[in-house]
Structure formats: C-alpha cells, structure tokens
Amino acid sequence: xxxxxxxxxxxxxxxxxxxxxxxxxxxxxxxxxxxxxxxxxxxxxxxxxxxxxxxxxxxxxxxxxxxxxxxxxxxxxxxxxxxxxxxxxxxxxxxxxxxxxxxxxxxxxxxxxxxxxxxxxxxxxxxxxxxxxxxxxxxxxxxxxxxxxxxxxxxxxxxxxxxxxxxxxxxxxxxxxxxxxxxxxxxxxxxxxxxxxxxxxxxxxxxxxxxxxxxxxxxxxxxxxxxxxxxxxxxxxxxxxxxxxxxxxxxxxxxxxxxxxxxxxxxxxxxxxxxxxxxxxxxxxxxxxxxxxxxxxxxxxxxxxxxxxxxxxxxxxxxxxxxxxxxxxxxxxxxxxxxxxxxxxxxxxxxxxxxxxxxxxxxxxxxxxxxxxxxxxxxxxxxxxxxxxxxxxxxxxxxxxxxxxxxxxxxxxxxxxxxxxxxxxxxxxxxxxxxxxxxxxxxxxxxxxxxx
Numbered sequence: 001x002x003x004x005x006x007x008x009x010x011x012x013x014x015x016x017x018x019x020x021x022x023x024x025x026x027x028x029x030x031x032x033x034x035x036x037x038x039x040x041x042x043x044x045x046x047x048x049x050x051x052x053x054x055x056x057x058x059x060x061x062x063x064x065x066x067x068x069x070x071x072x073x074x075x076x077x078x079x080x081x082x083x084x085x086x087x088x089x090x091x092x093x094x095x096x097x098x099x100x101x102x103x104x105x106x107x108x109x110x111x112x113x114x115x116x117x118x119x120x121x122x123x124x125x126x127x128x129x130x131x132x133x134x135x136x137x138x139x140x141x142x143x144x145x146x147x148x149x150x151x152x153x154x155x156x157x158x159x160x161x162x163x164x165x166x167x168x169x170x171x172x173x174x175x176x177x178x179x180x181x182x183x184x185x186x187x188x189x190x191x192x193x194x195x196x197x198x199x200x201x202x203x204x205x206x207x208x209x210x211x212x213x214x215x216x217x218x219x220x221x222x223x224x225x226x227x228x229x230x231x232x233x234x235x236x237x238x239x240x241x242x243x244x245x246x247x248x249x250x251x252x253x254x255x256x257x258x259x260x261x262x263x264x265x266x267x268x269x270x271x272x273x274x275x276x277x278x279x280x281x282x283x284x285x286x287x288x289x290x291x292x293x294x295x296x297x298x299x300x301x302x303x304x305x306x307x308x309x310x311x312x313x314x315x316x317x318x319x320x321x322x323x324x325x326x327x328x329x330x331x332x333x334x335x336x337x338x339x340x341x342x343x344x345x346x347x348x349x350x351x352x353x354x355x356x357x358x359x360x361x362x363x364x365x366x367x368x369x370x371x372x373x374x375x376x377x378x379x380x381x382x383x384x385x386x387x388x389x390x391x392x393x394x395x396x397x398x399x400x401x402x403x404x405x406x407x408x409x410x411x412x413x414x415x416x417x418x419x420x421x422x423x424x425x426x427x428x429x430x431x432x433x434x435x436x437x438x439x440x441x442x443x444x445x446x447x448x449x450x451x452x
Contacts, residue, residue: 017039025358034056045085046088047110053111061182085397102399104352104386112364122291142438155199156312204276205281205293206279208276209418213255224347231278352389409444419446
C-alpha cells in the first residue's frame with residue numbers, strides 16, 4: 001500500500017502546466033499553482049520579450065508606483081519549477097495544439113489588446129485610433145505600430161469616461177519635458193515634445209456621477225502644471241438618477257465634487273486645456289482624407305444641442321475587446337473565451353486540459369489586483385482536474401526542442417534580467433526610471449552582446 005501511495009504521489013508531482021501570457025493574470029495563476037506543489041514544471045509563454053503585460057505596457061509611464069507591482073509578479077520565477085519563454089508567440093512559434101499535447105494543463109491569459117468600436121461614420125479615417133494603440137505606443141510595446149501624431153496637431157478628442165481616458169488626456173496635455181524621467185521610450189517623449197497640441201476634449205455619454213474614473217486619477221488632472229480644466233457648469237446639473245448614484249457610491253460623490261470645483265475655476269493663460277463634455281456622444285467623425293473633427297449629440301434631455309469640435313486626433317477609450325484565438329471557442333458578443341470556473345467550454349462542454357483566466361475569461365473589468373482571486377478560482381479547477389487527467393503524449397522538453405528547431409528567439413528569465421539591467425542603466429543616465437526598449441531587434445542585440 002505504501003509503495004502504491006508513493007507511486008501516486010510521484011505521478012502527481014510529475015504533472016506539468018503551461019501558461020500563455022505573462023501579465024498579472026498569468027503570473028498570479030503561476031503563484032497559485034506553485035504554492036500547490038503539484039507540478040514539477042510550469043512554463044510561461046509570452047509573445048513580448050518582457051513580462052508583466054499591462055503592468056508594463058498598459059500602466060501610464062508617469063505612474064511608477066503602480067508599475068512597481070512587477071516585483072511581486074516576478075517572484076514565481078525565483079523557483080526551479082517555473083520557466084520563462086519570452087518572445088515566443090503561441091500560434092506562430094508553437095501551436096496551441098502542440099502545447100496541449102505536451103502539458104497536463106494549458107491556461108490562456110493573454111488579456112485583451114483590441115478596442116471596442118464606436119460604429120459611426122469616419123471611424124476608420126487616419127487620425128482615429130483606439131486607446132490600446134496609443135497606450136501600447138507610449139508605453140513601448142514592441143508589437144505596437146509607431147504612431148505619428150498628426151502634423152499641426154492642435155486638438156485631440158478622447159471618447160470615454162474611465163481611467164484609460166484620463167491617462168491619455170493627462171499624457172497628451174502635460175508638459176512633455178516632465179516625462180523625461182519616466183520609463184517612456186525616448187522616441188515617444190521626443191514626439192510629444194514636438195507636438196503643437198493645445199486642447200484635449202474628454203467626451204462622456206453620461207454624467208460625472210456615472211463616470212468610471214477613480215478619485216486619485218481624476219484629481220491628478222487638476223494638478224497638472226500649466227493646464228486649465230474647462231467644464232460647462234450646465235452639464236453638471238443633478239437629476240434624481242445622479243443623486244441616487246451620489247447617495248450610494250462614495251466615488252460618484254467625489255467625482256461630482258471635484259468636477260464642480262473645476263467648473264468654478266477662472267480661466268488662466270495656461271499653455272494647454274483639458275475640456276470635459278458630459279452627457280454627449282459622438283455620432284460622426286468629420287473629415288475627407290483624415291480626421292478634421294467630430295459631431296457630438298446630447299444624450300440627456302435639456303442638454304444643449306449638437307456640438308461640433310474641430311480636431312486632428314480622436315481616440316476611442318470605450319473599453320478593450322478580446323480577439324479570437326485559433327483553436328479556442330470565442331464569444332463575439334463579450335469578446336471572451338467561454339468558460340465554467342475557468343475551464344474552457346465549447347458547444348459540447350468543457351474542453352479537457354485547457355483553461356482561461358483574466359480579462360479573456362471575465363471581460364475587461366476590475367483593477368490589477370482583481371486578477372488574484374480570479375487566478376485562485378482557476379487554479380482550484382486545474383488542481384481538481386489533475387487526478388483524472390491522463391498524462392500527455394509529449395513533454396515540455398519536446399517543446400523546447402521544437403522551438404530550437406524552428407529558430408525561435410526564445411528569451412529566458414536570465415535574458416529578461418539582462419534587458420532589465422540595460423533599461424535601468426538607460427534611465428539612470430538621465431536621472432530617472434528604467435527606460436523601456438520598444439523594439440525586438442535592440443532587445444536581442446542587448447541580450448546577445450551583453451550591452452550596457
């Protein structure tokens with residue numbers, strides 16, 4: 001009996017898992033699975049050279065404290081069971097099916113990089129972009145298109161009433177010289193320094209009481225140097241539905257208070273202005289060959305009539321959206337992978353051995369820390385399924401050989417640490433935070449030659 005128990009324990013300890021995506025969702029799941037002690041090996045695959053997902057490529061560069069959570073997320077790779085496969089794209093360098101044949105469990109945590117659309121005329125004009133594109137550019141994601149701000153840019157319009165909209169408005173409006181000490185790539189800083197932008201308009205289809213801003217991010221807007229905040233007091237008039245929000249949500253009360261204070265501020269001769277337009281939505285983007293403006297209509301009776309804003313840049317920050325992943329079911333309505341307690345589900349029921357966590361499971365909601373309880377739930381499902389799982393036909397070692405045979409430029413955790421040191425030295429030379437390297441060629445050169 002003792003021998004049988006020992007064999008069972010050894011078989012359980014021989015389990016392996018793969019996590020696709022090294023953002024908060026994937027790395028919180030890694031921590032949960034490591035703590036369980038069930039797996040001899042857990043491999044984390046990340047398409048970008050660097051880990052940490054939206055902590056690195058989503059959090060604004062002028063929020064270094066939030067980005068500091070990467071130190072917590074990195075702890076899993078200090079163990080012998082966890083391995084990092086950076087710069088490896090599942091679907092290109094290795095297929096999902098090849099991973100499923102090589103690991104007992106495969107968890108997908110790739111998040112959402114696409115944007116919801118406005119579905120209005122003119123949305124595809126040059127100068128109309130999604131928030132994820134702009135954020136990926138100014139945070140230095142290597143796969144992000146290099147954005148050229150419109151020539152003679154004077155006015156930008158941001159559609160949205162969440163923190164992403166605030167981040168974008170703040171980054172565009174603040175003095176670019178103040179971004180030099182941040183992690184922002186130098187080419188982006190230079191582009192913002194050269195910008196002639198003077199006005200940023202933030203457009204929300206509902207009122208301040210319903211906005212999804214958080215208080216600290218909103219208050220930052222009012223503290224920007226040489227920036228006026230402009231709000232028409234008429235759009236702050238409170239109705240019964242607004243009062244209900246204020247009475248039940250502390251955040252709503254704060255937002256109404258702050259925006260009311262801003263509306264009473266006298267204008268100055270500030271170099272730039274951020275305008276808030278509540279109770280309006282875009283109905284048409286103006287322009288023939290590029291964005292020239294946007295037409296807004298009121299969304300609440302009693303609000304002034306249509307408003308036309310002249311603008312050269314329009315950013316939609318109305319929410320992220322997932323994209324279909326080859327080999328997985330996908331819900332087009334929600335932009336998520338259907339699941340039950342993290343187990344991927346298709347038309348016939350749970351798909352054995354494959355799981356989903358993070359935004360791709362629940363949609364783009366919550367903050368970074370929301371991924372932790374989410375990961376715990378998914379880990380519980382994975383661990384519960386292990387006793388009944390047949391061993392895969394292949395192994396993680398097979399995947400390593402496969403990647404090598406295909407010439408994939410796989411980066412290890414030690415490679416990432418070398419890149420991290422290089423970025424730190426870049427930042428120290430300018431007296432600031434580590435500067436993100438935003439192209440893969442430089443990353444590979446730094447790692448290959450040990451540049452400093």
